Amino acid sequence: MADTLKQRPEFRNINALSDLPHYRLPPAGIVSILHRISGLLMFFLLPLVIWLFDTSVSSEVSFESFRAAFVSGIGFVPAVLVKLVTLALIWAYLHHLMAGVRHVRMDISHTVSKEQGRQSALVVLAASVTLTVLLGAKLFGLY
Structure with a gap:
């Protein structure tokens, strides 16, 4: 039974040069990190x-x-x-707003599974990038 399960690597002492290129962050982790980056960007x-x-x-x-x-x-x-810079600010606002709504929704429901977290993170990523591209096209005069 144990040999049929896929062995996952353990990251105890992470070496930035050898371990980090192989580490895959889940979408929820990406959204969380980008939420912090967008907040800092808006602040600065x-x-x-x-x-x-x-x-x-x-x-x-x-x-x-x-x-x-x-x-x-x-x-x-x-x-x-x-x-x-304005486009970066547009992305930061949209992503921070959507990720914040995602976090509030998760806090209210208290019944979030790993798959629900993954799906909502992918929705936040797709929606923030799509809206940023649309508003960026307007900003650069494409329509």
């Missing part, structure tokens, strides 16, 4: 968000400077970099 980009919001609602002149940031850039920063 908060001054940019406040500046963007302030310039977009202060006056018509400041709104034009807001629009110009996405057309010609901000000072020495090119417009494509402004758009890429």
Whole structure:
């Protein structure tokens, strides 16, 4: 019986060079790590968000400077970099929101199986990437 079961490797003392390339993180672990990364990204980009919001609602002149940031850039920063940072912020917000809703849903139900956790993690990953691609296409003017 014991030899019919697939032997799984044990990772006790992890060597970064030999063990980590073979370690496969489950989707729930990936979503958890990305949830933390997206939270940090939103925290560090908060001054940019406040500046963007302030310039977009202060006056018509400041709104034009807001629009110009996405057309010609901000000072020495090119417009494509402004758009890429904004796209990263869009992804961070969407992923953090969806993963947060996933965690709250799991906390409320208290009956989460390993398969339910895997499926909800895959839904979060697929939905956040799909919505980011759609909004990124709009941001870069593809539609």
